[in-house]
Amino acid sequence: MLFFPTAYPDELLFSLCSRYFIRSGNISYKGTLDDLFSHSGLTTSISLPTGVSSLIKNLPPYSKINERQIIHNHTLYLFYTAFLPPDRAVRVYDAMCSNDGKGVYNQSGLVANRVPQNEYLRFCRDCLTEDKEKYGEYYWHRSHQLSGIQCCLTHFKPLYNSSVRVVGANKHRLQIPTLESCSAVKSALDETSDKTQREYIDFCEKMAGSVLQLLNQQFSHREMEDFHQIYQSRLIGLGLAYYSGRVKQKAWREYFSSIYSQELLQLCHSELSGHQDWLSLIVQKNRKSFHPMRHLLVMAALDMNITSFFDENNTPKPFGNPSWPCLNKVCNYYRKPIINNVSVSLTDVAKEPVGTFTCTVCGFSYTRRGPDKGEEDRLRKTRVKVYGDVWTKKLKDLSNTGIGLRELGRQMGADPKTVKRYLENEIEARSTNSLISLEADRKKWLSLQKKFPNKSVKQLRKEDKALYMRLYRNDREWMIENSSKGKHRKSSARIDWSKRDEKMLMEISNVVEGLLDSEKKPVRLTVSKVGQLIGKKSFLEKNLNKMPKTMAYLMRKVETVEQFQARRIFNTIKQLKEQEEELVPWKIMRKAGIKDYGKWVEFVEHHIN
Structure with a gap:
């Protein structure tokens, strides 16, 4: 044109x-x-x-x-x-x-x-x-x-x-x-009454900003489950839903109908038709999409701002957003935000949310009944579910210093009765279990030596690593006295790394060139992938520094994620040209499997022009 x-x-x-x-x-x-x-x-x-x-x-x-x-x-x-x-x-x-x-x-x-x-x-x-x-x-x-x-x-x-x-x-x-x-x-x-006309014009004056924002401004797209959670949180705050998430549908319908007349809803093509109509479904968990006008009606009824509605941090949570503190007094991360996930359940009667927080560093796990009402609630716990290995080890160490139960409880952040119970259980378990397990491990070690009479201790260790480590830590003297020496292996011939380098380079270059010239789906070139394809992944990763020529070749050929994406784009452009198809950025990126359109569109446009 x-x-x-x-x-x-x-x-x-x-x-x-x-x-x-x-x-x-x-x-x-x-x-x-x-x-x-x-x-x-x-x-x-x-x-x-x-x-x-x-x-x-x-x-x-x-x-x-x-x-x-x-x-x-x-x-x-x-x-x-x-x-x-x-x-x-x-x-x-x-x-x-x-x-x-x-x-x-x-x-x-x-x-x-x-x-x-x-x-x-x-x-x-x-x-x-x-x-x-x-x-x-x-x-x-x-x-x-x-x-x-x-x-x-x-x-x-x-x-x-x-x-x-x-x-x-x-x-x-x-x-x-x-x-x-x-x-x-x-x-x-x-064809509407003067009253309905005035009501509708007033409604449009209030809604105009939101409608024009949706028409002219791009918001981050969210999953449908997010909208359900946002509505649910607001309904709970208004007393129109239980903490379990179940909406009080009759109360919600009465509330909504008190804001909008049926005549106004008809003008919005959103009239109510009774049980399980759009008003009931839009606040429930489902995969159905709803007309933007209906979302706007619900948002206005719940006094919600459209900008904050699409804010990714706006998904309501009874315990706020990550991260949460570890409340184990002897953990290095005590009261520091280290916990990134919370498991939420509901109480049986009141249906109030209960959060379970577990520190991945020390294993300490605690619960809190919610919802949180302020920042100070983040340092509150209802009960401890698991004290964890770090807490238990610290308790053992302090108990050997001779301090009393009350002081132990203060330093451990636990009730003296809890400390006493843990110590008693630990002593009883240690004495019983250690005797039983020690005798069983000795029998296993002797049986292992009978099964492999010519193997050394080092070779036997490979047969049952867990058994060896238990005896080494808990019964080392007995294991040394009751272990055969085994036969000494003759040292292997010295490896000629120069020849190995030449041979490996030839083998790898054939595989790499084959991958680059292949018409099959592109594969990203990494050291691990090349090693996997030649069946020597572990050897290559451990000994690459001993083969300078192979290392230099691979360093030239291995790809970052961005380089691999660029190669896929070049391959796709080449294929489309050969097939005499139209070169359009969105088509090239979709065929090349590139999801980040905004990042690569200028790159693609440059190379097709």
Whole structure:
């Protein structure tokens, strides 16, 4: 294309393409689609259009517009995918970039949530007047086409249906707004009462900021389970759910209905229909996605801020966020944040949360009944489940110094009765178990020598390492007196490391070159991987420093993760060129298995241009 219209604020991609159609002088919709997308059969969708990558490819050479700018700024992608998990949002984005838009509405959840699309493109009279004065022409606004939004979010006046159909129209048509197509006299609110109109306009004034944020700002996509937890926490705080997570559905429905009238909910396409409708399901744990309008209604009812709602640190937890302190008084990390995980259960009667915290350094494990109400609660414990090896060893050491139980308890951070019980159990267990296990180990050692009469102590150790270590630590004198000397091995011939280096280099270079030239799925080159492929992984890792030529070769060939990703990209570009396929960044990265699109897109664009 020799030109493409400059986009106006909040303008739909459909509107941009329609303005191109008028200015190009084309008389055929399909001819224009061929100019724009190299595909005359493409459907001109309003909300989630496809073929964006083809459009970018056909723009004038001086154009700096990319897929992301088009999809984020001139479609409803950000609004309709805000509450989708990351993988589904990516699939919708990829479908919009491609010419094959099959499934894009299913992936976005717009089909399943049963919120109807607007039948006609909509307009605001005040916006039309302002657009004509400022830009000299009319255009279609994105914010006027959102399902459930019946008034302009700038002027807070009712929206009107134009004569340009969205549903049931020619799927290849391109139409700009005109005075003739925008001459409707009845608005979407005209059939409602004055009271409902005022209520709805007030609602839109409160919600406008949140709606426009979703439409214009990209938030981090979160898993659906996160939304459930955020709603659950807020409902618990309002007394509308139990700590177990079970929602008091009757109370929640009464609370929600006290905020919104049924007439207002009908205008939002979110009316309530009774048990197990969308209002019940949206606050339960499930895998179903819900229309953004319904999330906004719930968030407003619960007085929740949209920015903090999408904050990754906002997932509610009864004991706050990691890390938690170890409360073992004799641990080196006492009262320091060392515990990164908590296991949460519920009390049987009150259904209150109980957290179990375990220090991975000392093994000390304690519980606390929650939820925490302040930072000081993080240093509180309800009971100790396990004292751990560090605590037990310290208790043994201190008990040998002769100090009393009360002082022992103070230094160990435990009740004197607990200290006494542990000491008594330890003495009893030590005396009983040591005698039994010691006699059994002696018999095993003698039996092992009978089984292997010609082996030395070192060789016998390899046969049963655990047995050897127990005797070495607890009964060393007996083991030395009751062990045969075994036969001495003759020293092996000295290894010629120079020859071994040459041989290993030849063997490794054949494997490495074979991997690099292979048409199979690429494998990252590491010392471990090469050693594994030649069946000498352990030998290579232990003796690489003795083979300088082999080491130098491997150091040139081994790859970092980034180098391996770059090689996959080069291989993919080469394959696509050989297959004479279109070189599009998103397609290359998907085929190469690269997930971090933002990190690599400039690298890919540089190498395909």
